[in-house]
Amino acid sequence: MSDTVRFRVHRGLSRSEGEEGFQDFEVPLVRGMSVMDGLDYIYDHLDGSLAYYDHAACNQGICQRCLIQINGATGLMCQTLVTGDLTLEPLSTQPVERDLVTKWGRKSDG
Amino acid sequence: MKTVKADVLIVGGGGAGFRAAIASRQEGAETLLISKGPLARCGASPMAGADLTCHGVGMREAGFFGEPNDSEEKFLSDIVHQGCFLNDQVLAERFVQDGPSRMMETLDWGCQPYLCDERAIFTSGIGIVDAHLKEARRLGTRFMDDTAVLELMVQEGQVCGAIGLDLRSGERILIDCHAVILASGGWHKAYTPVTGSKELTGDGVAMAYRAGAEVANMEFVTFACNVPLWPPIWRGSIVTYAMSLMCGGTLENADGERFLDRFDPEMVEIASTTEWNKSFFSFATALEVRAGRGTEHGGVYYVKGDTPWPEFEAKALRSYPDWKVKGADFSELGRRLRDGEGVEVAGAAEYFEGGVWVDERFASTLPGLYAAGECAVSLFGANRVAAATMEMLVTGAIAGKEAADFARTHPSASPHPTTARVLDDKITKPLRNRERVDVGQLRSDLQKAAASYLGPVRCERELVDFVRSLERMQQEVLPVLGASHEGQIYNKAWIECLELENMLTVLELSARSALQRTESRGVHYREDHPFSDNDQWLREIHLSLDRGERRSAVHPVRQGSLPLPSGRIPYLTMIHDMMRSHSDVGGHH
Numbered sequence: 001m002s003d004t005v006r007f008r009v010h011r012g013l014s015r016s017e018g019e020e021g022f023q024d025f026e027v028p029l030v031r032g033m034s035v036m037d038g039l040d041y042i043y044d045h046l047d048g049s050l051a052y053y054d055h056a057a058c059n060q061g062i063c064q065r066c067l068i069q070i071n072g073a074t075g076l077m078c079q080t081l082v083t084g085d086l087t088l089e090p091l092s093t094q095p096v097e098r099d100l101v102t103k104w105g106r107k108s109d110g
Numbered sequence: 111m112k113t114v115k116a117d118v119l120i121v122g123g124g125g126a127g128f129r130a131a132i133a134s135r136q137e138g139a140e141t142l143l144i145s146k147g148p149l150a151r152c153g154a155s156p157m158a159g160a161d162l163t164c165h166g167v168g169m170r171e172a173g174f175f176g177e178p179n180d181s182e183e184k185f186l187s188d189i190v191h192q193g194c195f196l197n198d199q200v201l202a203e204r205f206v207q208d209g210p211s212r213m214m215e216t217l218d219w220g221c222q223p224y225l226c227d228e229r230a231i232f233t234s235g236i237g238i239v240d241a242h243l244k245e246a247r248r249l250g251t252r253f254m255d256d257t258a259v260l261e262l263m264v265q266e267g268q269v270c271g272a273i274g275l276d277l278r279s280g281e282r283i284l285i286d287c288h289a290v291i292l293a294s295g296g297w298h299k300a301y302t303p304v305t306g307s308k309e310l311t312g313d314g315v316a317m318a319y320r321a322g323a324e325v326a327n328m329e330f331v332t333f334a335c336n337v338p339l340w341p342p343i344w345r346g347s348i349v350t351y352a353m354s355l356m357c358g359g360t361l362e363n364a365d366g367e368r369f370l371d372r373f374d375p376e377m378v379e380i381a382s383t384t385e386w387n388k389s390f391f392s393f394a395t396a397l398e399v400r401a402g403r404g405t406e407h408g409g410v411y412y413v414k415g416d417t418p419w420p421e422f423e424a425k426a427l428r429s430y431p432d433w434k435v436k437g438a439d440f441s442e443l444g445r446r447l448r449d450g451e452g453v454e455v456a457g458a459a460e461y462f463e464g465g466v467w468v469d470e471r472f473a474s475t476l477p478g479l480y481a482a483g484e485c486a487v488s489l490f491g492a493n494r495v496a497a498a499t500m501e502m503l504v505t506g507a508i509a510g511k512e513a514a515d516f517a518r519t520h521p522s523a524s525p526h527p528t529t530a531r532v533l534d535d536k537i538t539k540p541l542r543n544r545e546r547v548d549v550g551q552l553r554s555d556l557q558k559a560a561a562s563y564l565g566p567v568r569c570e571r572e573l574v575d576f577v578r579s580l581e582r583m584q585q586e587v588l589p590v591l592g593a594s595h596e597g598q599i600y601n602k603a604w605i606e607c608l609e610l611e612n613m614l615t616v617l618e619l620s621a622r623s624a625l626q627r628t629e630s631r632g633v634h635y636r637e638d639h640p641f642s643d644n645d646q647w648l649r650e651i652h653l654s655l656d657r658g659e660r661r662s663a664v665h666p667v668r669q670g671s672l673p674l675p676s677g678r679i680p681y682l683t684m685i686h687d688m689m690r691s692h693s694d695v696g697g698h699h
Contacts, residue, residue: 043550048474048549056256058152059346065147106278108256
C-alpha cells in the first residue's frame with residue numbers, strides 16, 4: 001500500500017500553540033494501524049528524538065497512560081485507528097514534559 | 111545524584127512486588143517499591159485475564175464450590191506432571207500449601223471474582239493488583255513510578271544498593287538499602303508479538319546476572335497461543351486466546367487445512383479445554399509456519415470452526431459484552447469470525463519459566479538479593495498450566511518476609527560513592543557516544559530473530575548462529591551505542607539503549623541454555639533432539655558470571671514427594687502422558 005498520511009506532531013519542552021511548535025511527518029498508511037503504530041514508525045525510521053509515552057505502554061487500552069489530544073479530542077494512542085491526516089497534541093489538562101509526554105499518571109512519593 | 115534510603119528495595123510494580131511490599135512492611139522494614147512503569151498498570155499482571163488458582167479444598171474454604179475430593183497432593187502431582195518433572199518440588203509444595211491463604215486475603219482486600227471453577231476464580235489482573243497495591247500503600251510502603259532500576263551494588267559480598275533512572279526527568283537515583291527483591295518480570299519486549307507491556311526487558315534477571323547471581327532454566331518460554339498478528343491494532347491482545355478456550359473454534363494453515371487433525375485427538379481435546387492450550391497450540395502453530403504453511407504475517411488462521419455462530423457469539427458476549435475487551439473494541443473481529451473469515455494468529459511470548467535461581471526462602475545465590483514472580487526461576491518447571499498470578503502472590507509473600515528478616519539481621523554499609531560514579535558513567539554513556547546507531551531498528555531486528563530462533567521450536571544450527579550474533583552485538587555494538595540525541599527528558603532512544611543491553615544478556619542466556627539442553631521437554635522443543643530424555647535431563651542448567659567469565663553448571667532437579675520418571679521418550683508421547691496423568695479434578699488447570 002503506497003498511501004501515506006500526515007502526522008502533525010507537537011514538539012518541544014513546553015506547550016506551543018502556534019504552527020512553529022509542530023512538525024509534520026509522512027507515515028505509510030496500513031489498514032488497522034493505531035496512532036501508536038504511526039508514532040513507532042516515526043521513531044524507528046524518521047526521528048528517534050520524538051517523545052511519546054510508550055516505554056511501559058500496554059498497547060491494549062488497559063494502562064491508559066498513552067492519553068493525548070488526537071485531532072482535538074482526548075484519546076488513547078494505542079486504541080485510536082488511523083484513517084487520515086492527524087494533529088497530535090499533549091493532553092490539554094496536564095503540564096507538558098516533552099513533545100507528547102505530560103505529567104499525566106505520575107504518582108511517585110519522591 | 112539523589113540518594114534515597116530504605117531497608118528493603120523492591121523492583122517491580124506488579125503483583126509480586128506489591129505482595130512482597132505487604133510482607134516486608136508487616137515485618138516492620140522501611141520498604142521502597144520502584145516501578146519502571148505506572149504502578150499496577152505495567153508488567154504482565156494487569157494484562158492477565160485473569161485466573162487465580164488453588165486446590166479445590168482451598169476453594170471451598172474461600173467460599174466457592176471448589177472440589178471436595180481435591181487435595182494438596184493431587185494439585186502438586188498435576189503441577190509437576192504439567193511441568194514435565196522439571197519443577198523444584200519443594201517450591202511447588204509451597205505454592206500448593208500457601209494458595210488458599212493468598213486467595214482469601216486477595217478477596218478480603220477487595221478483589222471481585224466473576225466466575226469460578228473447581229480450582230480457580232476468574233477475575234481481572236487489574237482487580238488483583240489494585241487490591242494488593244491498596245493494601246501495600248495502607249501499610250506504609252513508599253513508591254516511585256516511571257523509574258528503571260538498572261544496576262545492583264555489591265560490597266563485601268552483599269547487596270548494598272542499586273542505581274535507578276527517573277525515565278521522565280533523566281535523573282539518576284542512588285538507593286541505599288540492606289536487601290533487594292527483584293519482582294521485575296520477564297523479557298517480553300525481546301520478542302514480537304507479546305502479551306506483556308513494553309517495559310519488560312529482563313532488567314532484573316540481567317542485573318542480577320551481572321552482579322554475580324545464578325540464573326536457571328532460561329531456555330523455557332511459554333507462548334500464549336492464538337494471539338492476533340494482524341491488523342496491527344489487535345497485535346498481542348489475548349482476546350482470541352481466551353475465545354478459543356471459552357467458545358471453541360479451530361486453526362487452519364495457509365492451505366486451509368485444519369492441521370490439528372494431524373495430532374492425537376485426545377491431546378487436542380485436552381489442550382482445547384485446559385490451559386495446556388498455550389504450549390500445545392503454540393508448538394503446533396510454529397511447526398506449520400516453519401514448514402512454509404504459514405500466513406502472510408507468519409501465523410495461522412483462527413476460525414470459528416464447526417461451532418454454530420449463535421452459540422459461539424453467546425459465549426463470547428458473556429465475557430466481552432458488545433465485543434468490548436477492557437479498553438478495546440473487537441466488534442470487527444466478531445464480524446470476521448461470523449462471516450467465516452480467519453484471524454491471523456500465532457504464539458506470543460507470555461511467561462518466562464527461567465530467571466534468577468532461588469532457594470526455598472526465595473533468596474538468590476547473592477546474599478541480600480531475593481527474587482519473586484516471573485523474574486525468579488519458576489516453580490512450574492518446564493511448562494506452566496496453573497496461574498502465574500498465584501505464583502506471584504505466593505512467592506512475593508515469602509520473599510518479602512525473608513528479605514525484611516535479612517535486612518534486619520545483616521545491615522550493609524552504604525554504597526561507595528566511587529562505585530556509584532562508575533555506574534552512573536555507564537548509564538549516561540549512550541548520551542555521550544558519538545555513533546548514533548538506530549536503536550529502534552536494532553531492537554526490531556532482535557525481536558524478529560528471537561521469535562524465529564527462540565520460539566516454541568528450536569534447532570542447533572539456528573541457536574549457534576543466534577548466540578554468535580548476540581555475542582557480536584554485545585562486543586561490537588553495545589560499547590559504541592549512542593542515543594539519537596543528548597536530552598535527558600523522556601529520551602526514548604537512551605532508554606532503549608539501556609534496555610538493549612539487558613535484552614541481549616537474557617536472550618544470550620536463554621539461547622545458550624536452549625543449545626545446551628539436547629532434548630525436548632515442556633515448552634522447549636528441539637527439532638534435532640525430539641525426545642524427552644528423563645535419564646540425562648531431569649536437571650537444571652545454571653549460568654553465572656564469575657569475574658567476567660561465563661560459567662555453566664548442571665544440577666539435578668530438587669525432588670520432593672513425587673518420584674521422577676525415567677527413560678528416553680518421544681516428545682509428543684511424553685506430553686501426552688503428562689496430559690493424561692491429570693487427577694480426577696475438573697476445571698481448566
